[in-house]
Amino acid sequence: MAISRYIKNYDTLLASAVGFYIIYLFTRYSGIGISPDSIMYTSAARSFAAHGSTLTFNHAPIVDFPVFYPIFLGIVFFITGIDPVAAGPVLNGLMFAAVIYLSGLIMHRFSVASRLYKWLILPVIVLSAALLQVYTYLWSETLFILLCLIFFLALRQYFLKYTLGSLILVAFIAALSCVTRYAGVTVIGTGGLLLLLDRSLPTKKKINHILIYGVVSCSLLVINLLINILSTKSLTGPREPSITPFAENLHYSGTVFCDWLTLTPNQYAIASPLVWLFIFGFTSALLFNFMRKRLTTYENIAITFALVYGLFIILSATFSRFERINSRLLAPMFIPLIWGSTSWVIGIVKRLKFKPRLFVSIPLAAVMLLFAYRSYKIDWQRCYDQCDYGNPGYTDDDWNLSPFAKFLKEDKGKMFKPGVIIYSDAHEAVYFLSGTSSFLLPHKFFKKDVQKFYDTKHFYLIWFNNVYYKELLTLDDIKKVKHLKLLKQFEDGGIYEYNAADEPN
Known part of the structure; x- marks a missing residue:
């Protein structure tokens, strides 16, 4: 019934x-x-x-x-x-x-x-x-x-x-x-x-x-x-x-x-x-x-x-x-x-x-x-x-057809030295595309987190141009403080490295 x-x-x-x-x-x-x-x-x-x-x-x-x-x-x-x-x-x-x-x-x-x-x-x-x-x-x-x-x-x-x-x-x-x-x-x-x-x-x-x-x-x-x-x-x-x-x-x-x-x-x-x-x-x-x-x-x-x-x-x-x-x-x-x-x-x-x-x-x-x-x-x-x-987001054609995204999918983090911390303005994207763990750049509002980031002696930075989050440190902000070495350049982003050992005395 x-x-x-x-x-x-x-x-x-x-x-x-x-x-x-x-x-x-x-x-x-x-x-x-x-x-x-x-x-x-x-x-x-x-x-x-x-x-x-x-x-x-x-x-x-x-x-x-x-x-x-x-x-x-x-x-x-x-x-x-x-x-x-x-x-x-x-x-x-x-x-x-x-x-x-x-x-x-x-x-x-x-x-x-x-x-x-x-x-x-x-x-x-x-x-x-x-x-x-x-x-x-x-x-x-x-x-x-x-x-x-x-x-x-x-x-x-x-x-x-x-x-x-x-x-x-x-x-x-x-x-x-x-x-x-x-x-x-x-x-x-x-x-x-x-x-x-x-x-x-x-x-x-x-x-x-x-x-x-x-x-x-x-x-x-x-x-x-x-x-x-x-x-x-x-x-x-x-x-x-x-x-x-x-x-x-x-x-x-x-x-x-x-x-x-x-x-x-x-x-x-x-x-x-x-x-x-x-x-x-x-x-x-x-x-x-x-x-x-x-x-x-x-x-x-x-x-x-x-x-x-x-x-x-x-x-x-x-x-x-x-x-x-x-x-x-x-x-x-x-x-x-x-x-x-x-x-x-x-x-x-x-x-x-x-x-x-x-x-x-x-x-x-x-x-x-x-x-x-x-x-x-x-x-x-x-x-x-x-x-x-495609649905706007990490599965749409902006990402599916991106050479930068394609590189990350194929590389799967092999280019990074083990034990060196990785930062990104879109750490979720890094994981989704490559399976690599990374950390989000600090929010400008949290000064202690910003200082901790700048105190890091050696890190990689994966930067996406098409992701804009005004609350985070920007690439220009970081370049004013750190000398970044460009490892890979793409139209929609790039991969950088900072090593304090490379800084001039």
């Missing part, structure tokens, strides 16, 4: 199959997209599969990112014998299909469900440029988004049963999300906030459940952070203070929302007001659901998560420096944002009589179909470009 119920969900199964196929189309030319983060995950996964540790290519523990995603990739590698880079297209396709299927399953269980609504939203999810970008790269967001949807399902089951077992399951999924991405604290926050606001339990039992949830959900993150401190004396790696104020981060988030709405950069003037509308609207919806005792629905769980996650990203970017807020960072809130922005329409339409219902439903359906079509046009252009060029 249970199996037949899932099979009858044929529309969602079909959408999942389409999603899997789209990932195949995007990755068939050059494979899964590889960024510097991807190489960190991959090297730690290989280490875990081979030795049970999560050391990265530079023989240091992975601390900038939590450990579960590399462990997940390592387990897949260990079971299948297929390297994460090679397995990426299929693995990501399966996870994207699972995200689509769970989304359909959740929409089918909305407090006011509508098959037409599901048919309109599923294409929006399948064709989402934000999700397709994530699932065509080897990124931890792929697993994190899936865990978020599983969390929604588990939390809803807890609110239906209020059993200790269902509570521990919710807390464990939240714990896994935290060691998949540090932003998983928003999953803990979502659950904790809803448990606190829920008025269904007696006070004593409610306090006990909140304490149990807090301990279990934070357990894996605490263990991960303790290991980080013991191994590197750092919680989450070196972090610099932010250089973007709250207003700028609000604007950047709004530009992402504009892109998701398929608007153009010419319409970025509405970016900040769009985010304020989101904050005000979702906060109001949460308060309304609290007053009406509708906190435990899937729709409200999604609203709460989108609000908590969105505010967390904006505020954390205001206090800590990382890449500018972009679609990848906000992608986990895409599906909850869509649900929170549209699901309330179902109830309004269903309360109308037949003719007014048609009068309202047809224009709304037309708007959603137009939105899906505009998303399709964007996806088609991207797919067309990537079928000729």
Whole structure:
């Protein structure tokens, strides 16, 4: 009976199959997209599969990112014998299909469900440029988004049963999300906030459940952070203070929302007001659901998560420096944002009589179909470009056809003397191309690291011209202090050596 119920969900199964196929189309030319983060995950996964540790290519523990995603990739590698880079297209396709299927399953269980609504939203999810970008790269967001949807399902089951077992399951999924991405604290926050606001339990039992949830959900993150401190004396790696104020981060988030709405950069003037509308609207919806005792629905769980996650990203970017807020960072809130922005329409339409219902439903359906079509046009252009060029990153043609990259692949570090340290402005690329371990040039902000680098008596420097990271020491900076000997010159970079013994007295 249970199996037949899932099979009858044929529309969602079909959408999942389409999603899997789209990932195949995007990755068939050059494979899964590889960024510097991807190489960190991959090297730690290989280490875990081979030795049970999560050391990265530079023989240091992975601390900038939590450990579960590399462990997940390592387990897949260990079971299948297929390297994460090679397995990426299929693995990501399966996870994207699972995200689509769970989304359909959740929409089918909305407090006011509508098959037409599901048919309109599923294409929006399948064709989402934000999700397709994530699932065509080897990124931890792929697993994190899936865990978020599983969390929604588990939390809803807890609110239906209020059993200790269902509570521990919710807390464990939240714990896994935290060691998949540090932003998983928003999953803990979502659950904790809803448990606190829920008025269904007696006070004593409610306090006990909140304490149990807090301990279990934070357990894996605490263990991960303790290991980080013991191994590197750092919680989450070196972090610099932010250089973007709250207003700028609000604007950047709004530009992402504009892109998701398929608007153009010419319409970025509405970016900040769009985010304020989101904050005000979702906060109001949460308060309304609290007053009406509708906190435990899937729709409200999604609203709460989108609000908590969105505010967390904006505020954390205001206090800590990382890449500018972009679609990848906000992608986990895409599906909850869509649900929170549209699901309330179902109830309004269903309360109308037949003719007014048609009068309202047809224009709304037309708007959603137009939105899906505009998303399709964007996806088609991207797919067309990537079928000729590859996913932007270390597997695209800029790298595949580069003479410098070809040399590194063929040399595999043979030109370097054993025991001499190697630095690079793209140490992940050095490992990905040649399998050689190297160290990233120090950030200018960390003066002690800069001095330590300049105190090094003998080192090699692999410099890539097409990698620009303004936070790092540049080639010109180093040349002002050190006399570098050029060993190999290419149009897109070069290999240098510094030896204090060669300096004139």
